[in-house]
Amino acid sequence: MxxxxxxxxxxxxxxxxxxxxxxxxxxxxxxxxxxxxxxxxxxxxxxxxxxxxxxxxxxxxxxxxxxxxxxxxxxxxxxLACGDELHPIQAAFVEHGALQCGFCTPGMIMATVALLGENPSPSVDEVKHYMRGNVCRCTGYKRILDAILDASRRMAAAPAPA
The missing domain is CATH 3.10.20.30 (Beta-grasp domain)
Structure with missing residues (x-):
């Protein structure tokens, strides 16, 4: 070997x-x-x-x-999470019901981390384009899209770490 x-x-x-x-x-x-x-x-x-x-x-x-x-x-x-506290992206996915069986969710969330790291305030079309390589068979994509846009807003409004 x-x-x-x-x-x-x-x-x-x-x-x-x-x-x-x-x-x-x-x-x-x-x-x-x-x-x-x-x-x-x-x-x-x-x-x-x-x-x-x-x-x-x-x-x-x-x-x-x-x-x-x-x-x-x-x-x-x-x-991603900090102890028992969900990352804002994880929290947005949960709150928007952007998961069902959960199989694709970790990949979706990690792709979202990368997206928002590159583009903290993406448009709907930019999110759709970036996430095209992540497939979900359960939820459809509206809730996922809503969660990503909400996470973007939450992260923009959060105070910068000290």
């Missing part, structure tokens, strides 16, 4: 891992680290259920090899 030993920061915690060269990031997160938020679904980068942030950019963890995260920072849904 060909394997690579690497250091990667996952949700703020440096981790040293030895991973097979064929292992995907989603497999590593779920099977090695027990981070089950991101979902393994399509394996071909079309559904967005596995979306995580790699150096603050959204990636489909099903098509990124784990060793490609060497020396980088990975952020998953598990690293």
């Amino acid at each position: 060909n394997a690579i030993t690497m250091t990667v920061t996952v949700n703020g915690e440096p981790r040293e891992l030895t991973v097979p060269t064929h292992e995907t990031l989603i497999e590593c997160l779920r099977e090695r680290l027990g981070l089950l938020g991101a979902k393994k679904s399509c394996d071909v980068q079309v559904c967005g259920a596995c979306t995580v942030l790699l150096d603050d950019r959204p990636v489909s963890a099903c098509t990124v090899l784990a060793f490609e995260a060497r020396g980088k920072t990975v952020r998953t849904i598990e690293g």
